[in-house]
Amino acid sequence: MIIKRLDAPSTEGAYLCEKACLDEAWSLSDIAAMVDREDAVYLVALYGDTVCGTLGALIVLDEMQITNVATLPQFRRRGIAGELLQEALLTAKGEGCTAAFLEVETANAPAIALYQKYGFASVGLRKGFYKGKDAYIFKKQL
Numbered sequence: 001m002i003i004k005r006l007d008a009p010s011t012e013g014a015y016l017c018e019k020a021c022l023d024e025a026w027s028l029s030d031i032a033a034m035v036d037r038e039d040a041v042y043l044v045a046l047y048g049d050t051v052c053g054t055l056g057a058l059i060v061l062d063e064m065q066i067t068n069v070a071t072l073p074q075f076r077r078r079g080i081a082g083e084l085l086q087e088a089l090l091t092a093k094g095e096g097c098t099a100a101f102l103e104v105e106t107a108n109a110p111a112i113a114l115y116q117k118y119g120f121a122s123v124g125l126r127k128g129f130y131k132g133k134d135a136y137i138f139k140k141q142l
């Protein structure tokens with residue numbers, strides 16, 4: 001398994017991975033647009049030619065906002081999301097970020113456990129953030 005920045009050949013696989021995992025997956029064109037955005041960090045995990053994991057993030061001033069993390073169901077619990085997250089955090093540090101943020105639905109126990117394992121903690125709540133469902137705001141100081 002390798003982790004790399006999104007490129008044109010991996011765009012469709014990233015789209016399929018997001019679609020299989022996320023209620024609010026991005027469109028193919030939204031993902032394709034991330035390839036050239038200088039403020040975007042979009043990582044893919046590749047197993048052969050298959051995109052088995054994705055992580056999208058934006059850098060705004062000295063903060064990274066992680067917008068989506070997904071691992072295809074058949075590849076879960078093998079450390080893929082953890083590797084994507086660590087790589088994204090390293091990139092954020094390298095870009096001079098001092099903190100990383102994300103939102104996670106309060107009922108999403110696997111994702112909450114993932115983020116806590118890598119040092120994120122809740123700093124607030126967004127009421128109704130995901131189609132009416134509440135989300136924690138998670139932060140990790142870098």
Ligand SMILES: CC(C)(COP(=O)(O)OP(=O)(O)OC[C@H]1O[C@@H](n2cnc3c(N)ncnc32)[C@H](O)[C@@H]1OP(=O)(O)O)[C@@H](O)C(=O)NCCC(=O)NCCS
Binds near residue numbers: 070081105
């Ligand atoms: C959340 C998600 C990205 C985790 O991906 P993954 O590649 O399976 O995660 P990892 O294997 O790297 O797990 C790292 C840690 O996260 C936690 N974790 C992951 N899945 C878990 C689960 N189902 N139950 C409990 N803890 C879990 C564990 O602490 C795990 O470490 P461990 O295996 O040493 O116990 C994946 O379940 C997914 O795509 N879910 C649907 C999309 C989603 O909810 N994304 C997050 C939106 S905010």
